[in-house]
């Protein structure tokens with residue numbers, strides 16, 4: 030399984046994009062840095078996008094990629110929970126803010142919204158996808174994504190702590206997980222549904238207790254301004270747990 034990180038952060042700047050990665054060149058996860066990081070030709074390779082929740086940093090490029098596809102007469106599938114699909118239709122592609130690409134062209138709409146249910150295993154673009162509820166706003170889910178060879182990644186999307194229930198449903202070789210904030214922001218992280226390095230450490234201990242192993246960890250969704258400190262704090266967690274923790278970066282490529 031080839032994983033290309035397009036955006037690794039919770040915000041955008043000249044050198045950071047909002048969370049997005051592409052699996053095996055055709056399956057996009059999140060749409061925070063989808064259009065700004067891919068050429069038009071690369072965008073056309075994308076068959077489907079899966080979204081974890083409806084915050085803007087995760088959905089912002091759905092209208093943008095829809096416009097590019099519309100002009101070329103192409104179409105794209107967007108998978109998420111009903112709540113997320115409805116937010117995009119009601120608040121972004123609602124004719125007022127942007128065209129309703131889910132309705133045009135009439136005979137072959139550019140965007141097809143396909144609803145998935147938590148714990149409902151789906152087969153999307155050659156990958157098996159298991160949506161698992163996490164601890165963030167509304168009906169946020171993470172996704173366990175497996176290819177035909179059994180290579181498996183679990184991406185939490187944005188999440189706060191207390192993921193024991195989640196761990197019972199997944200068995201990834203690679204865990205891509207939200208570490209947005211430094212340890213000094215732990216209260217704020219709990220309130221807003223995010224993790225710090227210390228909170229990650231507790232979640233990894235819980236994972237190991239429940240599953241009997243630790244996967245490789247890729248931290249993502251960092252606040253760019255806090256990143257140097259987050260990196261130091263994650264290095265301490267890696268040492269404490271003898272874990273392999275990497276910090277995601279724009280344009281990083283991984284193979285599992």
Ligand SMILES: [Zn+2]
Pocket residue numbers: 039084086087187250
């Ligand atoms: Zn986010």
Ligand SMILES: [Zn+2]
Pocket residue numbers: 082084165166187
């Ligand atoms: Zn969020």
